[in-house]
Amino acid sequence: MGRLFVIEGVDGAGKNTLARRLVSAWERDGLDVVRVGFPRYDRSIHADLAAEALHGEHGDTSGSVHAMALLFALDRKDAAGEIRDLLSCNDIVLLDRYVASNAAYTAARLEQSADGEAVEWIRALEFERFGVPVPDVQMLLDVPVALAAERAAARESADAARTRDAYERDGSLQSRTSAVYGALAASSWMSPWQVVTAEVDPDRLAAELANQPSGELKVTP
Numbered sequence: 467m468g469r470l471f472v473i474e475g476v477d478g479a480g481k482n483t484l485a486r487r488l489v490s491a492w493e494r495d496g497l498d499v500v501r502v503g504f505p506r507y508d509r510s511i512h513a514d515l516a517a518e519a520l521h522g523e524h525g526d527t528s529g530s531v532h533a534m535a536l537l538f539a540l541d542r543k544d545a546a547g548e549i550r551d552l553l554s555c556n557d558i559v560l561l562d563r564y565v566a567s568n569a570a571y572t573a574a575r576l577e578q579s580a581d582g583e584a585v586e587w588i589r590a591l592e593f594e595r596f597g598v599p600v601p602d603v604q605m606l607l608d609v610p611v612a613l614a615a616e617r618a619a620a621r622e623s624a625d626a627a628r629t630r631d632a633y634e635r636d637g638s639l640q641s642r643t644s645a646v647y648g649a650l651a652a653s654s655w656m657s658p659w660q661v662v663t664a665e666v667d668p669d670r671l672a673a674e675l676a677n678q679p680s681g682e683l684k685v686t687p
């Protein structure tokens with residue numbers, strides 16, 4: 467049975483970049499690794515609807531915090547069986563965003579903290595009711611919100627297909643999301659968390675994750 471690792475962080479934090487580097491390091495060490503990114507665009511109708519809503523389609527859908535969270539959650543419900551299958555035939559399954567994204571963004575949109583009703587609603591909905599697999603370790607890529615926003619803006623200028631969505635353009639939402647993420651990590655929400663910065667050495671992090679029992683992970687400076 468493989469281990470389920472998750473990378474979390476605000477938009478533009480560098481999750482995709484770190485995920486690629488971790489996968490390279492594990493593959494160099496001969497591990498069987500598979501990576502899945504959420505939302506699963508082009509594979510999940512729920513993910514596509516959520517993206518379209520965040521770009522102004524589907525009427526007032528994006529204005530409803532709970533409707534948006536349900537779309538993202540339904541994408542994961544549909545993926546749960548696939549994740550279990552992948553865990554049965556790989557050493558590591560690495561997820562780029564997962565349930566904690568929904569917890570952090572939903573709480574932040576409602577101006578709640580990590581111990582509020584929104585995070586509990588997401589936990590009960592996704593882990594209890596939908597039965598999505600619980601991660602072994604969640605990583606928080608904790609970079610200054612201003613740096614992440616600069617990167618998201620630069621990405622938009624460089625690639626016309628990457629126009630920023632409603633969440634990415636909302637600096638205040640990104641700041642509150644970052645704060646909720648920090649509190650989720652501090653309370654070890656649903657698993658041990660590993661908080662890493664933009665300067666993290668991916669090879670070292672990959673080795674730590676692969677070698678240590680999840681309960682004994684140390685925070686990389």
Ligand SMILES: Nc1ncnc2c1ncn2[C@@H]1O[C@H](COP(=O)(O)OP(=O)(O)O)[C@@H](O)[C@H]1O
Pocket residue numbers: 475476477478479480481482483484617618621664665
């Ligand atoms: N450690 C890093 N140092 C410098 N630039 C980075 C780093 N990580 C990511 N970037 C750049 O920042 C931008 C956003 O990174 P990305 O991995 O797509 O973020 P996310 O998946 O969190 O939205 C990309 O243009 C990427 O090249």
Ligand SMILES: Cc1cn([C@H]2C[C@H](O)[C@@H](COP(=O)(O)OP(=O)(O)O)O2)c(=O)[nH]c1=O
Pocket residue numbers: 477504505517535538539563564565567568569571572633634
């Ligand atoms: C996966 C997920 C994402 N989100 C948010 C985070 C992002 O702001 C937004 C889009 O996800 P993101 O991974 O940033 O997609 P893109 O590649 O288009 O930038 O959706 C949730 O609110 N809940 C979720 O469950």
